[in-house]
Amino acid sequence: MNRLQKFVLGCAAAMLPFGAQAEEYRLGLITPPPHQWTVSATEAAAEIKEKTEGRVDILIFPSGQLGNESQMLQQLQTGAMDFAFFTLGEFANRNPNYGIFLAPYLVDDVAGARELLKGPTAQTLLDEMSDFGLVGFGWGMAGMRIIVTGETVDTVENLAGKKIRTIPFAPELAFWEALGAAPTPMPLPALYDAFANGQVDGMQIDVEGTWNTKYYEHAQSIIVSNHMMFPMAAVGSGRKWQGISEADREVIDTVFARKLDELVARYGEIDAKYKAELEATDVSVKTVGRDWFGAAIDAWYTEWREKAPMLVALEAEAQK
Template sequence: MKRLAGAALAVSFAAFTAGGAVAEEYRMGLITPPPHQWTVTAKEAADEIKAKTDGRVDILIFPSGQLGSEAQMLQQLQTGAMDFAFFTLGEFSNRDPNYGIFLAPFIVDDVAGAQKLLKGETAQKLLDGMADFGLVGLGWGMAGMRMIVTSDPVETVEDLKGKKIRTIPFAPELAFWEGLGAAPTPMPLPALYDAFANGQVDGMQIDVEGTWNSKYFEHASSIIISDHMMFPMAAIASGRKWAGISEEDRAIVEAVFSEKLDSLVAGYAEIDADYRKKLETTEVTVMDVDRDWFGPALEEWYVRWREEAPMLKELEAEASGK
C-alpha cells in the first residue's frame, strides 16, 4: 500500500510543477516552410520556452499550413482549438483596414526603418487591439523587404500590366497591384511553386529568402529588387488558451517571443544581403529599382488608404520622425 501511495505521489508530482501548473502541449501554426526564418524562430522560441517553464509550456510547431490557411487557423485560435501562431496581416487587415498600414509602399527604406516602426506607438496600439479578435498580441516580426519575381523579362513598370501576380489576399496589397495595372492573384504559399512553374501566375511579390529557399528563381526571368514594402508578421496567442496559462509562464512566453522577434527583424538586413548574393549567381536578371520606377500609382495608393485606414497618418508621422 505504501508503495502504491508513493507511486501515485510521483505521478502527481510529475503532472504538476512549480505553481501547480499542469504540463501541457500547445499547437503553433505557420504558413511558412521549415527552412523559413519564421519557422526557425518559432522552433527556437518553443525550445527556450519549454526549458524555462520546465516543460509546463511545450509548444509544437506546425509549418507549411499543416493546420490550415490563416483564415482557418484564426477560427481555431478564437475557439481555443489552436494556441499560438505567426500570422501575416491578411486576416487582420480584412477585418480592420488599420492593420494594413504597415504595407504602405516605401513607408521605410530598409530593415532598420521597419524595426523602428514595429516597436513604435502605432504598432503597439495595433498589437493591443488584437484583443478584439479574441487574441493576445505577443509582438511583431517580419520577413524580408518585398521585391518582385517574374517569369517574363521586366524592365519598366509598364511590363507588369496584365500580369498575374501572386499576392496574399488583403486589400492594401491587392490595391497596390491593381494600381499598377497588374492582376493580383491570391493563393496559399504552399501552392505557389507549382503555380509559378505551370504559368498559373506570372510573378509574385516575395522576398529574396523565399525566392532562394523555395527555388522560385528556377522559373524566373527577372528579379526586381525594389524593397517597396515591409512585410510584418504578428506573433499571437489564443485568448482562451492564454487565460489558462499561469501568470509566471505567460511572462516567460512573452519575454522569449519578444527577444526572438527582435532578433528576427534585426537579422533580416544580413539575411536579405546574403540571399541576394546567392540569387546573383543564377542566370536570372537581378535589377535594382527605386520609388520613382513605380510612377504615380504610389501616391494614388496613399490618397485612398489615408481615408480607409486613419492610423496610416500616425504611422507616416512616426516614419518621418514628426
C-alpha cells in the same frame, strides 16, 4: 499505452514542480521549415519549454499544416489552437488600419521597419488584437518585398495584365491593381507549382523565399524594389491564455518579444545574403526605387490615408 510508456510519463510528471501540470500547445504558421519565421518559432518554443520547466511545450506546425490563416484564426478564437505567427491579411481585411504597414516605401530598409514595429502605432494595433479574441505578443517581419517574374520585366508597364501572386488583403491588392497587374491570391504552399506551370506570371515575395524555395529556377526577372516591408504578428488564443499561470505567461511574453526583435534584426543580413546568391544565378536581377513605379504609389497613399486613418500617424513616425 504500454507499461514502459506509462512509467516514462509518470517520471516526467514527477519532475515538474508540485501542483504544476505539463501541457502541449500548438503554434501554426504558413511558412515552410527553413523559413526564418519557422526557425524563430522553434527557437522560442524550446526556450519557453526550458524556462517553464516543461510546463509549456509548444509544438510547431509549419507550411499551413493546421489550415490557412483564416482557418487558424477561427481555431485560435475558439481555443482549438493556441499560438500563431500570422501575416496581416486576416486582420487588415477586418480592420483597414492593420494594412498600414504595407504602405509602399514607408521605410527604406529593415532597420527602419524595426523601429516602426516597436513604435506607438504598432503597439496600439498589437493591444487591439483583443478585438479578435487574441493576445498580441509582438511584431516580426519577413524581408523587404521584391518582384519575381517568369518573363523579362524592364519597366513597370511590363507588369500590366500579369497575374502576380499576392496575399489576399486589400492594401496589397490595391497596390497591384494600381499598377495594372492582376493580383492573384494563392496559398504559399501552392506557389511553387503554380509559378512553374504558368498559373501565375510572377509574385511579390522576398529574397529569402525566392532562394530557399527556388522560385528563381522558373524566373527570367528579379526586381529588387524593396517597396514594402512585410510584418508578421505573433498572437495567442485569448481563451487559452487565461488558463496559463501568470508566471508562465510572463515567460512566454518575454521570450516571444525578444525572439521577434531578434528575427527582425536578422533580416538586414538575410536580405543581403540571399540577394548576393540570386545575383550569382543566370536570372536578371535589377534594383529599382520608388520612381520606377510611377504615379501608382501616390495614388495608393491618397486612397489609403482615407481608408485607414492610422496611416498618417505611422507616416509621421517613419519621417522621424
